Amino acid sequence: MKKARIALVGNPNCGKTTLFNLLTGARQHVGNWPGVTVEKKEGSLNYGDYEIDFIDLPGTYSLSPNSIEEKITRNFIVEEKPDIVLNIVDGTTLERSMYLTTQIIDTGVPFILALNMYDEVLNKGIDISLDKMEILLKAPVIRMVAAREEGAVPLLKAIIKMLDEKAFKKITINYGEDIEKAIADIECRLNCDSKFQESYNTRWLSIQIVQQDRDIIEKVNESGKIDKMEKIAKKYIKELRAVYNEDPEDILSDKRYGFILGIIRECIRIKKSPIHKTDFTEAIDSILLNKYLSFPIFVAILWLTFQLTFLLGGYFSTLISRGTVLLSSIIQKFMSAGILKDLLTDGIISGVGSVLAFLPQIIILFLIVAILEDTGYMARAAFIMDRVMHLLGVHGKSFISLFMGVGCNVPGIMAARTLENDDDRKVTVLINPFMSCSARLPIYILIAGMFFGRAAGTVIFSLYFLGIFVAIVTAKLLKVFFFRNKSVPFVMELPPYRTPTMKSLFIHMWERASQFLKKMGGVILVGSVLIWVLGYFPKTVIFSQRVAEMEMKAQTMPGGADKDNFLKEIDIIKSSEQIENSFIGRIGKWIEPFFKPLGMGWKEGVALMTGVIAKEIVVSTISVLYETGEDDATALRTKMAAQGMTGLSALGFLVFVLLYIPCLATISAVLRETNSIKWTLFSVFYGIGIGYSLSFMVNYLGKILIT
């Protein structure tokens, strides 16, 4: 078997990923490019004598290094030197799509041009002479309809032929006498250093230098052998500017479009003269983007997404939870009591259960997100929402991610993947935990219900808004201090509406689900077991005098409901004492001074710590520690008040719950999506810090206001 590497390069929405899925099927591997959150997809295919490795490079409109995606694509082509660059273009928009092709031609790598969406080309009455195009480009040109799996075989044959014959004739685009003179001179100087000659196409390097590409000029300067490249570049730029009254870069892009128009003039005939069929996409847009209808429709789609994900998904999650409870109870019956049994039932099974419980929601959400993306609606949603999201300094598409965060931060954070820009994506991920997720609601209901009576609704509502407010401020701060890179303007394609293929939908869904299980499942599981261990050890052997007395009393009681209730009470007191003596209880007491200024005792501290597994747990920990049943709110309130909990400190507690670390699953999602330990730690400590400060302010300012 001979090996070959082929890079897929193309504009966003050109069907690149569909073609990649078509070529590699399920034999895909998804990872990240080193140090960034941009996805790296690789897949393999055995064809003929070859084992072909396909690399799906990020969708870009050009190879100029404006964004991280473009840098990745460009560096891969010029530094990793794939055997062939497979350039996929939307056949209906050649004039724009082939701009990227002209830049690929500059790099001098062997390439194949795949004209995708050829069915639409024919429908529009466009006639493309592929033969002529091949002659002009000196490269194979293949027609395809990737969505209908047409054209894969001719494409693979062309690939094999190219690999076998190794006959690739480079062509060059002529940039005009003056520019060519500059390119030739710089190239000649570069050739003095064998390093460049061996590892780069020097014409390509020279073109970049004429275009004042900082990265390349610096790279050349670093070599040390060719000094003053910057001066030389500046000299030429000055000269060219004097002649053309334009930057060389603009002259080059003019020439590129000239080259493309030349090819179009030679190869393309419009057969059916423009009998204007009503444009399908324009017809739909006149409704979906209508001034009055767009928002109702958008809200309806969001509502449906939310309902399906969290109600339908929640239904399956409940089934899974019930399954784990059932499994635990079976094990309870058949295993003898002891640490191993407790570890298995309370630690591992409930940990696995809490991981699996997320799965239905993730699968459903990502199926819907894939549909919204592949049909083209996602871009419209961003178009509608951009005005609002721009205020936060993020992209219109961030809205979907943040909105889903209100249901659950984990799928919300994962949905940030739809953002193309690395900075926007990181900001969206980092502010997502402040969207108050549904797991926090039971805590709000319990505490606000107890302390604020009829005002509870208002308090809960305000908490949601506080979360949004903190998210806005955080986004602004992040933009000001860390993500200053404003260079990429908001220019987004609104692609034609298209029917998504089942294959891409399912591959997309499967990818997300397996990523969640593989990358996050482990972290969540280990964390859950760890917290279980901290709460379980050291095991309390001797309970307090009080328990002993109560147990004596129970023995004398007649059987019946009264005795059962009494025994239950004893159990609660026992668990409470167990937690108090455990490591987590000791840690809680040790860090009590930290919570004191917030008007909280060690019990609240412990509850907040256990809440890191999942926020819902806070409620059960609190009721256990206060030795009340979960449904006995009056008793709990009395007991909490007796410990010094006031309305103010209850509010402070809720504010802290809203803002501190949402849960382990969210932390691992942040880690996964930012691909950076630094940002994950930032997220954790920033959340605790802001939660602490605001909670403190509630207590402090509240006291001043009241007195």
Next chain:
Amino acid sequence: MEKRLHELMPGEQALIVKIEDKSIFRRRLTEMGLRKGGKVLMRRDAPLGDPMEINVMGYNISLRKSEAKFVIIDHVNEIA
């Protein structure tokens, strides 16, 4: 008469004269098809007034008005 892109009304067509301002921004627009001398058709404003949708080279793109104002256009509705 020269105008700026954000001043176009829905349905109006014009020719692009030049793109002012910073190089990276100009580069990005050029790469996405806003070529000097090229045609541009204004489709619509977003429901909240910003961004706007335009058609160039047969496909639709959206851009913010604050960015569109750097695009100088001419011959509004004078082209076939």
